[in-house]
Amino acid sequence: MKKTRNSTTTTTGGGGATTAMRVIVPLQGIVQGRGGLFLGSVIPCALFYFLQLYLKGRGGRNSDEPAAPPESSPSETHLPDVSTLQRVHSRLLLSPRGTSGLAQVSSRIAKQADGPYYVGLNHAADDPYDEMNNPDGVIQLGLAENRLSLDVVQEWLADNTRESIICQDLSISGIAAFQSFDGLVELKVVVAGFMSQVIEKPMFFNPAQIVLTAGATPAIEILSFCLADPGNAFLAPSPYYPDLDRDVKWRTGVEIVPVPCRSADNFSLSTTALDRAFNQAKKRGLKVRGIIISNPSNPVGILYNREMLYSLLDFATEKNIHIISNEVFAGSTHGSEEFVSMAEIINTEGENFDRNRVHIVYGLSKDVSLPGFGIGVIYTFNENVLSAAKKLARFSPVSAPTQRLLISMLSHTKFIQRYIKINRERVRRMYILFMGGLKLLGIECTKSNGGFYCWADMSSLIRSYSEKGELELWEKLLNVAKVNATPGSSCHCVEPGWFQLCFSTLREKDIPVVIERIRRISETCISRS
Amino acid sequence: MAIEIEKPAVGLSKVAVSDTHGEYSPYFAGWKAYDENPYDELWNSSGVIQMGLAENQVSFDLLEQYLEKHSEATNWGNRTSGFRDNALFQDYHGLQSFRKAMASFMEQIRGGRAKFNPDRIVITAGATAANELLTFILADPGDALLIPTPYYPGFDRDLRWRTGVKIVPVHCDSSNNFEITPQALDAAYNEAESHNIKVKGVLITNPSNPLGATIKRSTLEEILEFVTRKNIHLVSDEIYSGSTFSGEEFVSVAEVLEARDYKESDRVHIVYSLSKDLGLPGFRVGTIYSYNDKVVTTARRMSSFTLISSQTQQLLASMLSDRTFTENYIKTNRERLKKRHQMIIDGLKNSGIECLKGNAGLFCWMNLSPLLEEPTKESELTLWKSMLHEVKLNISPGSSCHCSDPGWFRVCFANMSEQTLQVALTRIHNFMDRRKAMKSSPDFSSY
Numbered sequence: 009m010k011k012t013r014n015s016t017t018t019t020t021g022g023g024g025a026t027t028a029m030r031v032i033v034p035l036q037g038i039v040q041g042r043g044g045l046f047l048g049s050v051i052p053c054a055l056f057y058f059l060q061l062y063l064k065g066r067g068g069r070n071s072d073e074p075a076a077p078p079e080s081s082p083s084e085t086h087l088p089d090v091s092t093l094q095r096v097h098s099r100l101l102l103s104p105r106g107t108s109g110l111a112q113v114s115s116r117i118a119k120q121a122d123g124p125y126y127v128g129l130n131h132a133a134d135d136p137y138d139e140m141n142n143p144d145g146v147i148q149l150g151l152a153e154n155r156l157s158l159d160v161v162q163e164w165l166a167d168n169t170r171e172s173i174i175c176q177d178l179s180i181s182g183i184a185a186f187q188s189f190d191g192l193v194e195l196k197v198v199v200a201g202f203m204s205q206v207i208e209k210p211m212f213f214n215p216a217q218i219v220l221t222a223g224a225t226p227a228i229e230i231l232s233f234c235l236a237d238p239g240n241a242f243l244a245p246s247p248y249y250p251d252l253d254r255d256v257k258w259r260t261g262v263e264i265v266p267v268p269c270r271s272a273d274n275f276s277l278s279t280t281a282l283d284r285a286f287n288q289a290k291k292r293g294l295k296v297r298g299i300i301i302s303n304p305s306n307p308v309g310i311l312y313n314r315e316m317l318y319s320l321l322d323f324a325t326e327k328n329i330h331i332i333s334n335e336v337f338a339g340s341t342h343g344s345e346e347f348v349s350m351a352e353i354i355n356t357e358g359e360n361f362d363r364n365r366v367h368i369v370y371g372l373s374k375d376v377s378l379p380g381f382g383i384g385v386i387y388t389f390n391e392n393v394l395s396a397a398k399k400l401a402r403f404s405p406v407s408a409p410t411q412r413l414l415i416s417m418l419s420h421t422k423f424i425q426r427y428i429k430i431n432r433e434r435v436r437r438m439y440i441l442f443m444g445g446l447k448l449l450g451i452e453c454t455k456s457n458g459g460f461y462c463w464a465d466m467s468s469l470i471r472s473y474s475e476k477g478e479l480e481l482w483e484k485l486l487n488v489a490k491v492n493a494t495p496g497s498s499c500h501c502v503e504p505g506w507f508q509l510c511f512s513t514l515r516e517k518d519i520p521v522v523i524e525r526i527r528r529i530s531e532t533c534i535s536r537s
Numbered sequence: 538m539a540i541e542i543e544k545p546a547v548g549l550s551k552v553a554v555s556d557t558h559g560e561y562s563p564y565f566a567g568w569k570a571y572d573e574n575p576y577d578e579l580w581n582s583s584g585v586i587q588m589g590l591a592e593n594q595v596s597f598d599l600l601e602q603y604l605e606k607h608s609e610a611t612n613w614g615n616r617t618s619g620f621r622d623n624a625l626f627q628d629y630h631g632l633q634s635f636r637k638a639m640a641s642f643m644e645q646i647r648g649g650r651a652k653f654n655p656d657r658i659v660i661t662a663g664a665t666a667a668n669e670l671l672t673f674i675l676a677d678p679g680d681a682l683l684i685p686t687p688y689y690p691g692f693d694r695d696l697r698w699r700t701g702v703k704i705v706p707v708h709c710d711s712s713n714n715f716e717i718t719p720q721a722l723d724a725a726y727n728e729a730e731s732h733n734i735k736v737k738g739v740l741i742t743n744p745s746n747p748l749g750a751t752i753k754r755s756t757l758e759e760i761l762e763f764v765t766r767k768n769i770h771l772v773s774d775e776i777y778s779g780s781t782f783s784g785e786e787f788v789s790v791a792e793v794l795e796a797r798d799y800k801e802s803d804r805v806h807i808v809y810s811l812s813k814d815l816g817l818p819g820f821r822v823g824t825i826y827s828y829n830d831k832v833v834t835t836a837r838r839m840s841s842f843t844l845i846s847s848q849t850q851q852l853l854a855s856m857l858s859d860r861t862f863t864e865n866y867i868k869t870n871r872e873r874l875k876k877r878h879q880m881i882i883d884g885l886k887n888s889g890i891e892c893l894k895g896n897a898g899l900f901c902w903m904n905l906s907p908l909l910e911e912p913t914k915e916s917e918l919t920l921w922k923s924m925l926h927e928v929k930l931n932i933s934p935g936s937s938c939h940c941s942d943p944g945w946f947r948v949c950f951a952n953m954s955e956q957t958l959q960v961a962l963t964r965i966h967n968f969m970d971r972r973k974a975m976k977s978s979p980d981f982s983s984y
Contacts (some may be wrong), residue, residue: 112737112768113831114677133628222662222821226842233699234553239680259673259699297548328547365547381846396553399560399700403843404665408819410846431864 029418114508115189122351124482125150125250125498137518147522149509150492152249152306152461154340156438156512157431158377163479164423168416187400191220191268198383198418201369205424206339208350209438219397220411223382224336224371226404228255228300231367231386236297237332242332243267243285243299245277247463247499247506249306256300265296271465275308275454279319286327297331298365299323304337304347304458307499307508311345311457317353321361330365330429339375342436343457354389363389372414376427379436381410435460435512438519442511445523449530460512464493467505469533478504481533489525557698564589564690564919564937571931578956586961589931591746591899593780594953595873599866600816603856629840631660635850638857639824643809645863646779650790652716659825659836660983662849664810666693666843667823668740671806674835675770676702676737682772683707683725683739685717687938689746696740705729705736711904711942714893715748717741717756722763724884737772738804739763744777744787744897747938747947749878751781751897754788761793761801770804779814779867781897782875794828802828811853813899814870820849855958874899874951877958881950884962888969899951903932904945908972917943928968930961 032420084261094257128150131334137145139218190197196215203213221227237259244252247268256264269275289296299320303312312320324331333350341347354363370385386397418424442462443453451469453462470477476499482495485507514522559565576584591634633655640653647847653935661667674905678701684692685707691832698704709715723737729736739760743752752760764771773790781787794802812818822845825834881901882892893902909916914936921934923944935945950958 062839113675113835114673114737115682136706223841223846227843234550237552238701240550254838259839259842261678275616328545329545362547382844383847390549391548392553396549399558402663403669403695403699405662407820407821407846407849409852410848413848485863525897533589 023105047504054213096153110477124479124495125496126484128492131486144490146490146492148492148513150494151513152510154374154377154460154512156434157427160427160430161377164417167411170473179458189405190398191406192411194219195415199416202418202424205428206375209348211352211355217387217389217394219386219401220406221384221386221401222404222406224369224384225255227369227384227386230397230400231332232256232260232262233400234393240296240297241265243282243296245269245301247307250498263294265294268508271503276310277316279323282323300332302334304341306337306459307494308454308460308463309456309461317348318349324365325361330367332367332369334369334372334373337459337464340435340460342432342439345457355361365392366474383414438511441516441519445519448525449523461508461510464507464509465505466507469503469530470505474504484529489529491522491525543879552699556694557694559694562690562937563918567925567931570925582973584955585929585931587952588949588961590952591949592818593899595877595951596816596866596870599869603862607855611877629837629844632847632850633856635854636852640847642857642863645790645867646793651789651795653826657826657833659833659840660845661823661840662821662843663827664808664812664823665826666820667808668695668774669700669838670698670839671772672700672702673839678702680706680735680737681729683736684956685709685741686740687693687747687935689742690937703734706939708941717760719759726767736769738772738776740772744781746777746898747900748893748901748902749895749898750893753789754761757788757790757793764804765801772806772808774808776808776810776813776896780874780899782871784913786896806832817891822853877950880958888966900947900949903946903948904944905946909944912943914943928964930964
């Protein structure tokens with residue numbers, strides 16, 4: 009009997025007049041809405057039909073359309089176990105059976121991330137360290153959120169908020185009323201200016217190419233929806249930040265094919281690896297639609313130099329695919345290396361590359377200590393993507409009062425200049441202190457030039473050089489040392505033992521506390537010899 | 538001369554190129570006409586009056602007053618710890634204070650007849666996002682939701698575009714005031730089944746858009762019985778629940794569930810928003826209230842894609858937990874909407890136009906079928922065009938709401954001043970007079 013490939017759960021109960029001719033149609037047909045396409049052959053259908061009757065007679069449970077002829081005789085008193093209904097579509101095994109009679113939910117629910125990254129975040133949130141009130145709490149090193157310069161922003165807000173939101177000549181109707189979903193023009197203008205200030209170059213960002221969203225997360229998802237169909241794939245250099253899996257894959261049905269980078273190369277991307285990954289994807293039958301990079305990279309914190317960006321563009325041109333450059337940490341560079349935005353390459357080398365394939369994501373939450381005020385930016389050179397993204401922004405818009413506030417804040421260019429400078433200094437300072445502290449413990453970090461985290465090699469502390477060993481260490485760090493760090497395996501790192509340690513939620517005086525805690529458990533770890 | 542070989546353009550997805558965004562439909566085309574020639578009392582008194590936008594501007598002054606008096610709601614600089622919490626990691630749980638305030642506000646709107654647990658509230662950036670999110674959670678691509686017609690045109694886009702989910706209409710017609718019947722539900726379900734489409738739920742809007750009427754308790758119970766029987770979900774979009782003209786007539790599905798001790802409730806999910814009731818569409822505040830734990834957890838995680846800034850949450854938390862303000866607002870808003878509604882109903886009646894008996898919402902459902910040349914969609918669109926270009930009123934044709942009876946139109950009355958509404962009514966009156974004259978003059982060949 010042919011197996012039906014569509015989502016094979018039949019709803020039951022008073023379905024009443026189920027068609028006698030149970031149709032076997034390919035999934036494609038259903039999705040394309042070609043209802044009424046009758047392909048089935050009579051005998052399997054009739055068998056199906058009789059099985060349905062039998063299963064329905066069992067009292068309203070959802071049933072799978074089985075792949076094999078029913079093994080159980082009508083005299084059995086229980087339904088065949090799900091697992092015996094072999095060859096059912098893998099999605100079905102994931103979808104929750106629920107209690108009997110409970111309406112099913114989509115397979116997306118089953119595909120939720122619950123790995124160490126999220127467990128650790130929740131743990132730390134439930135038992136947060138506080139010098140005074142909870143000195144034994146968990147110190148959060150898993151959150152790339154910038155609290156280093158909150159006081160500077162706070163000061164500005166204290167002086168300026170009220171006027172910003174409700175301006176003299178702009179009553180509530182101005183902020184309450186319906187606006188276009190992709191952001192106020194004034195905000196786009198100041199954001200364009202801000203982006204230029206952040207990269208510290210007189211680069212022109214065109215406000216008309218900007219779509220504003222409620223954070224960088226929806227910005228990435230919107231681009232994923234626009235550039236790839238379900239079942240297609242993006243290449244992403246690994247290690248990459250854990251949330252990328254959610255942002256790109258969860259609701260879109262798009263796959264990520266990691267392009268492994270190694271410590272030997274300082275985790276920088278090689279075109280050989282890109283090629284290999286592309287070909288592997290092809291072999292798996294996956295159509296690659298684009299590459300997605302983060303620059304400065306997360307979790308490692310390195311910058312892409314000009315040469316590498318050109319190579320990427322060449323590669324994308326050769327394969328006729330897109331490039332998404334996630335530059336949310338552009339304002340948190342702290343080393344001596346120059347930050348080069350993908351936009352700069354396009355602006356200067358416009359003719360040599362097809363700008364229609366380049367899309368940049370930016371956001372204010374990392375650089376401007378404003379995660380609670382999340383604004384994301386899609387900056388694209390592609391008219392069609394711009395048009396689609398503008399419409400899709402309706403699902404993730406930024407509220408008007410927040411926009412007004414940001415317009416005001418970002419227009420205070422002197423304040424912004426001062427803020428960027430102070431923030432950079434503090435990030436740099438914390439980076440040096442933290443790196444230094446880890447070094448004292450014999451833990452080396454990749455030389456990073458951006459972002460507010462260290463990518464640390466803790467492999468000497470793990471018992472077995474494997475993912476298992478790494479997770480044991482992670483667990484020890486979380487539950488014994490009470491430090492939440494992100495294990496490399498959550499970032500798809502191919503080498504075990506690497507951890508991302510974010511220092512941006514710490515104050516300087518917390519660093520010795522962290523180092524001490526790590527030291528204590530490192531003494532109890534058996535080093536790999 | 539060498540022939541240039543054209544390289545294939547870098548491709549986009551089906552989602553990107555599809556026109557499921559629906560911006561070519563008349564519903565949106567009318568807006569364009571308005572944008573090009575908007576009415577203004579002083580500067581453009583012959584411009585197009587926008588009656589296709591369901592927004593509530595009748596109670597702005599109350600909001601303004603509140604914000605004037607409570608400037609601390611908009612100022613976080615002083616409270617150091619408050620700010621730190623405020624600017625905290627954009628936690629998708631949302632501020633506890635905001636969820637509490639929303640729960641309490643939703644209870645007040647329902648006259649305390651239903652209780653809402655703040656921990657079941659998931660916040661999203663607008664009801665649009667809430668509806669899409671629920672669709673992602675309740676259905677897979679290719680599955681369907683049953684939606685009674687006529688329905689809000691935006692659903693075609695919001696529920697289908699990225700989700701790949703289909704809408705199967707549940708046909709309601711004027712023979713019984715467009716009420717939803719079990720027969721219609723069954724027919725729609727069977728229609729879906731016959732095309733091998735799996736139905737995952739029913740989505741109702743209560744009070745209804747575009748009908749401007751609440752759903753009767755008995756109908757809600759029938760719908761609940763239907764979804765239970767079919768073992769599917771029920772989404773109740775209650776974004777107009779605070780815009781009923783009297784406090785008593787609106788029955789929320791939450792009340793029905795509470796009355797039956799929440800049996801079978803984990804298939805029910807409510808969508809709410811502040812855009813309509815509070816006249817704050819620019820704030821982009823939506824919520825999902827689900828009785829299903831798994832849905833709550835998943836929705837919360839998915840809300841990462843559609844967060845409300847903590848600043849906005851803070852502001853609204855203060856406002857919505859101020860009972861003096863909310864009680865007064867709800868009451869006053871209701872009265873004003875009722876008055877407006879009466880005004881337009883009377884005005885239309887004077888012009889010989891009947892509307893569906895309405896008791897809620899920011900619009901009325903107007904019956905212009907007697908004016909149609911033929912009872913067809915094409916005739917309706919011709920009439921709609923006349924209204925737009927001759928009478929200079931943008932109203933929404935029933936066909937864009939998938940109404941099976943041609944000739945019905947949705948007319949919004951709360952997004953303008955009373956004077957503007959009067960102008961609109963006068964224009965309609967004149968239009969009707971002209972048509973009467975045309976009909977009684979046999980020599981008149983065309984108008």
